[in-house]
Amino acid sequence: xxxxxxxxxxxxxxxxxxxxxxxxxxxxxxxxxxxxxxxxxxxxxxxxxxxxxxxxxxxxxxxxxxxxxxxxxxxxxxxxxxxxxxxxxxxxxxxxxxxxxxxxxxxxxxxxxxxxxxxxxxxxxxxxxxxxxxxxxxxxxxxxxxxxxxxxxxxxxxxxxxxxxxxxxxxxxxxxxxxxxxxxxxxxxxxxxxxxxxxxxxxxxxxxxxxxxxxxxxxxxxxxxxxxxxxxxxxxxxxxxxxxxxxxxxxxxxxxxxxxxxxxxxxxxxxxxxxxxxxxxxxxxxxxxxxxxxxxxxxxxxxxxxxxxxxxxxxxxxxxxxxxxxxxxxxxxxxxxxxxxxxxxxxxxxxx
Amino acid sequence: xxxxxxxxxxxxxxxxxxxxxxxxxxxxxxxxxxxxxxxxxxxxxxxxxxxxxxxxxxxxxxxxxxxxxxxxxxxxxxxxxxxxxxxxxxxxxxxxxxxxxxxxxxxxxxxxxxxxxxxxxxxxxxxxxxxxxxxxxxxxxxxxxxxxxxxxxxxxxxxxxxxxxxxxxxxxxxxxxxxxxxxxxxxxxxxxxxxxxxxxxxxxxxxxxxxxxxxxxxxxxxxxxxxxxxxxxxxxxxxxxxxxxxxxxxxxxxxxxxxxxxxxxxxxxxxxxxxxxxxxxxxxxxxxxxxxxxxxxxxxxxxxxxxxxxxxxxxxxxxxxxxxxxxxxxxxxxxxxxxxxxxxxxxxxxxx
Ligand SMILES: CC(C)[C@H](C(=O)O)[C@@H](O)C(=O)O
Ligand SMILES: CC(C)[C@H](C(=O)O)[C@@H](O)C(=O)O
Numbered sequence: 001x002x003x004x005x006x007x008x009x010x011x012x013x014x015x016x017x018x019x020x021x022x023x024x025x026x027x028x029x030x031x032x033x034x035x036x037x038x039x040x041x042x043x044x045x046x047x048x049x050x051x052x053x054x055x056x057x058x059x060x061x062x063x064x065x066x067x068x069x070x071x072x073x074x075x076x077x078x079x080x081x082x083x084x085x086x087x088x089x090x091x092x093x094x095x096x097x098x099x100x101x102x103x104x105x106x107x108x109x110x111x112x113x114x115x116x117x118x119x120x121x122x123x124x125x126x127x128x129x130x131x132x133x134x135x136x137x138x139x140x141x142x143x144x145x146x147x148x149x150x151x152x153x154x155x156x157x158x159x160x161x162x163x164x165x166x167x168x169x170x171x172x173x174x175x176x177x178x179x180x181x182x183x184x185x186x187x188x189x190x191x192x193x194x195x196x197x198x199x200x201x202x203x204x205x206x207x208x209x210x211x212x213x214x215x216x217x218x219x220x221x222x223x224x225x226x227x228x229x230x231x232x233x234x235x236x237x238x239x240x241x242x243x244x245x246x247x248x249x250x251x252x253x254x255x256x257x258x259x260x261x262x263x264x265x266x267x268x269x270x271x272x273x274x275x276x277x278x279x280x281x282x283x284x285x286x287x288x289x290x291x292x293x294x295x296x297x298x299x300x301x302x303x304x305x306x307x308x309x310x311x312x313x314x315x316x317x318x319x320x321x322x323x324x325x326x327x328x329x330x331x332x333x334x335x336x337x338x339x340x341x342x343x344x345x346x347x348x349x350x351x352x
Numbered sequence: 353x354x355x356x357x358x359x360x361x362x363x364x365x366x367x368x369x370x371x372x373x374x375x376x377x378x379x380x381x382x383x384x385x386x387x388x389x390x391x392x393x394x395x396x397x398x399x400x401x402x403x404x405x406x407x408x409x410x411x412x413x414x415x416x417x418x419x420x421x422x423x424x425x426x427x428x429x430x431x432x433x434x435x436x437x438x439x440x441x442x443x444x445x446x447x448x449x450x451x452x453x454x455x456x457x458x459x460x461x462x463x464x465x466x467x468x469x470x471x472x473x474x475x476x477x478x479x480x481x482x483x484x485x486x487x488x489x490x491x492x493x494x495x496x497x498x499x500x501x502x503x504x505x506x507x508x509x510x511x512x513x514x515x516x517x518x519x520x521x522x523x524x525x526x527x528x529x530x531x532x533x534x535x536x537x538x539x540x541x542x543x544x545x546x547x548x549x550x551x552x553x554x555x556x557x558x559x560x561x562x563x564x565x566x567x568x569x570x571x572x573x574x575x576x577x578x579x580x581x582x583x584x585x586x587x588x589x590x591x592x593x594x595x596x597x598x599x600x601x602x603x604x605x606x607x608x609x610x611x612x613x614x615x616x617x618x619x620x621x622x623x624x625x626x627x628x629x630x631x632x633x634x635x636x637x638x639x640x641x642x643x644x645x646x647x648x649x650x651x652x653x654x655x656x657x658x659x660x661x662x663x664x665x666x667x668x669x670x671x672x673x674x675x676x677x678x679x680x681x682x683x684x685x686x687x688x689x690x691x692x693x694x695x696x697x698x699x700x701x702x703x704x
Contacts, residue, residue, distance in 0.1 A: 087541045117579050122469045138509060144544045150513065153548045157490060157507040160500075187592070189439045192496045196505045219599040226578065226603050227469050240539070244596060247571040251578050 001034040003067040003305055008059065011045040011086060012278025013288035014072025020290035020345040021070050021297050024314070027349045028301075032310050039066070043093065044074025044086035044278075054089030060096060068304040069093075069271040070296065073278035095135050099263035099271055100163065101170045102132040103299070104246045106229075108253050111322040115332035116254035118226065123252055128232040129178065130249060131171040132242025134263055136163045137193075139239050157193050159238070164200045166266065171236035172208045180211045181233035185221045185241055197238065218245070225249050250275055257289030257330045258318070260296035262303050270304040272296040282329075286340040289328040291318055294348055317351035353386040355419040355657055360411065363397040363438060364630025365640035366424025372642035372697040373422050373649050376666070379701045380653075384662050391418070395445065396426025396438035396630075406441030412448060420656040421445075421623040422648065425630035446486050451615035451623055452515065453522045454484040455651070456598045458581075460605050463674040467684035468606035470578065475604055480584040481530065482601060483523040484594025486615055488515045489545075491591050509545050511590070516552045518618065523588030524560045532563045533585035537573045537593055549590065570597070577601050602627055609641030609682045610670070612648035614655050622656040624648040634681075638692040641680040643670055646700055669703035 005025070009018035018040075025036045041059040048054050054074070063069050075086040093099070108116070108126045116123045141156030168184075175182040184201040186194035198215055205213045216224065218241045224231060225245065229252050237245060250259050256276050263271045274292025282288060298314035301307035321344070327336040328344055339347070357377070361370035370392075377388045393411040400406050406426070415421050427438040445451070460468070460478045468475045493508030520536075527534040536553045538546035550567055557565045568576065570593045576583060577597065581604050589597060602611050608628050615623045626644025634640060650666035653659040673696070679688040680696055691699070 085541060091542070117470050117474045119469060119471055138539075139542055141506070146544065146548065148512075150548075152510065152512045153545045154493070155509040155543045155545045157509065158504065160504040161502065187490075187595075189437060190443070190491050190592075191507045192498065193505045193507045196498065196502075219595050222574070222596045222600040223603040223608075226600065240542075241596075243539075243571050244574045244593075248574040248578065248600065251575040256575075 001305065001307070003034065003036050004065070005036060005038045005300075006063050006066040006069045007038050007040045008043040008069060009040060009072040010043050010074040010278065011076045012073055012280040012283040014074070014278055016284070016286065016288050016341050017274065017290045017293035018070065018072045020341060021293050023345055024294050024297050024349060027352060028310055028314070031352055032307070034307075043071065043089040045076055045079045047089055048079060048082060048084055048086060052084070054084055054086050055092040063093070063097065068269065068300050070300065071271055071273035072293065073274070073276065075278050076280040091139065093271065094263060095140060097269055097271070098135060098265040100133060100135045100266070101167055101264040102134040102242065103174070103262045103264065103303070104130040104132065104250070104259070104275060106130065106246075106249045106253055106259065109255065109258065109319060109322055111333055112253065112255040112258070112331065114334065116252055118229070118252050122227070123229055126229040126252070128229065128249065129174060129234045130242060130246040131167065131174055131234060131236040132246055133163070133167040133238050137239035157191070159193055159196070161196070161200065164197055165204060168201050168204045168236060171234055172204060172211055175211045175234040176208065179233040182211050183214050183216050183221070183232055183235045185216050185218050185235055185237035185245065187218050188215065189217060193238070201236070221245060222248060226252065246275070255331060257328065258291040258295065260292050260299050262296070262299040264303060268304060270300060272300040286342060287329050288341045289330050290341050290345045291348070294318065294345070313352050314348070317348045320351045321347045353657060353659070355386065355388050356417070357388060357390045357652075358415050358418040358421045359390050359392045360395040360421060360423045361392065362395050362424040362426040362630065363428045364425055364632040364635040366426070366630055368636070368638065368640050368693050369626065369642045369645035370422065370424045372693065373645050375697055376646050376649050376701060379704060380662055380666070383704055384659070395423065395441040397428055397431045399441055400431060400434060400436055400438060404436070406436055406438050407444040407448075412445075415445070415449065420621065420652050422652065423623055423625035424645065425626070425628065427630050428632040443491065445623065446615060447492060449621055449623070450487060450617040452485060452487045452618070453519055453616040454486040454594065455526070455614045455616065455655070456482040456484065456602070456611070456627060458482065458598075458601045458605055458611065461607065461610065461671060461674055463685055464605065464607040464610070464683065466686065468604055470581070470604050474579070475581055478581040478604070480581065480601065481526060481586045482594060482598040483519065483526055483586060483588040484598055485515070485519040485590045489591035509543070511545055511548070513548070513552065516549055517556060520553050520556045520588060523586055524556060524563055527563045527586040528560065531585040534563050535566050535568050535573070535584055535587045537568050537570050537587055537589035537597065539570050540567065541569060545590070553588070573597060574600060578604065598627070607683060609680065610643040610647065612644050612651050614648070614651040616655060620656060622652060624652040638694060639681050640693045641682050642693050642697045643700070646670065646697070665704050666700070669700045672703045673699045
């Protein structure tokens, strides 16, 4: 298989973990006889510095010609007061490529279970997937502006029927490949958009009789994620609820640094990134955890290239290295040896 | 002191816990020489049944003439498919009386610390207050409707400058009575309303030089509430973020049933209710935990009547009874004896 991948390293620890992704691509390509070519482009803060634009045209053009996109992280204190913000690059690329389906698996690695802020008996066995709508809702709705000379303000939560239907279908399809239990999260006791969401989930659900569907209010879901995380299989929700709940859910694993994500469009193009941020405090110190990035490469293999075996091999390699007793400084594993970004990368690759 | 209080028992366990509130009012009135008169009115599901209106006019009129309002809980499966929903009564009463400031203290009682889903060393010492804006934002913004013959939908997140300023002031004033640390939660990297919110917090903050102010994005706050709850003192946020975060925060205490809330207006009228729901599964069984309701009476004493000593006495009595080793079925305290709603109520009252 021949694939061309754009790498958007971005800011902070982005470049370091992108090196890990590159090394992984090279090794996996050799082992499984694929030709992966990569091309680096700018996004986020670095792109503001070099192009005065968090998503330069040449980045867009390169991505248009690619088979997949890998992203490190964007943002940092350097651009805190900048008029153009690094995150705008991320929001724009999502919208431009119609990356409407954000898949965020929240898996508890056995060796990390004890490092959760939750009691071990509560997190044990948790394995859920958040399917977050990524290109609609309050993030992109118009109007979004000050009014009355600054005396009032409005943001708009807008969705079309089709936008809701396609993410709901993605969620049902995802549930079919898992434990067939779908929790749709909304605020239907208050929002009209949530009532429409609920109706569409019920209608689409008729085509998936094998999937058990439940509706949960977002406030109740925020509780249940803590009291009973292993209850969930697939969660589907709109953009902002998904933002909040997926960050909340990720932290119960005690291991933000190991979680990947996929953002997919209808035509198959996908963007893959770890869920953690740019961690400017440790940038350049060879301390960053490359696992979230490397598992994102695994999601790219699976979701964009259909390379299931290769994807599973990466997950297995990560698990093996953690079980062997190695960790990066962000992980809390009793008795494990702390190693650097590059060492962790090498160990995972050598276990492929 | 003479005070007239409207009791809105509502649905499910509402009537039972309202009996506890009544008993507490009687006892506290006798002990501290106050004359508390009460008058029961309907709200929620029961009001739909009796008046075909979740907030009947006679309830509004009675509340208008009262010094404070106590509320039990609204809603239940009986009205799940009803066109008019019980919660509308709650939303309407908040809006009608301009109850813009929702105060939700999240305190960890020593005896309940072990029952948190979080590790004890993480929850230990947590004591935070969420100040949630309650009458603006997506809950009440217009337009909120289907469009294009049902092909699209919009909800509006609207705020005026004054609405933001008054809740922010309430939060700063609250911080001044506590540890003087205020965390303002928004999504300023995406929402225009959040950027305006942040500006107002910074402006008002200049009048409170003693208060340390921080801004936190809602997704980051949802994480930190779990990884480091004791970090927070006062959190201020808009309506929907407050809904999600306060439910999330309450559950880390392991004791939803013991948490009270106050919803205050500018003219001093307040509505006080436990944060738990109507628990229809145990309604009528004398099993409900009356503590959230009784501590809500305590918040009424403090915030509406200025009766600080009486309020503190209720908190102390609750603490004493829990330490004596008594609990209701919802609480997990090793070795404690399970008692009924009425027994718990009596024990707390006898410890006043
Ligand atoms: C950086 C920010 C705009 C973004 C979001 O809110 O979507 C981030 O929090 C995420 O979840 O990817
Ligand atoms: C019942 C519902 C409308 C309400 C809300 O969302 O405000 C409840 O969740 C609350 O927090 O008091």
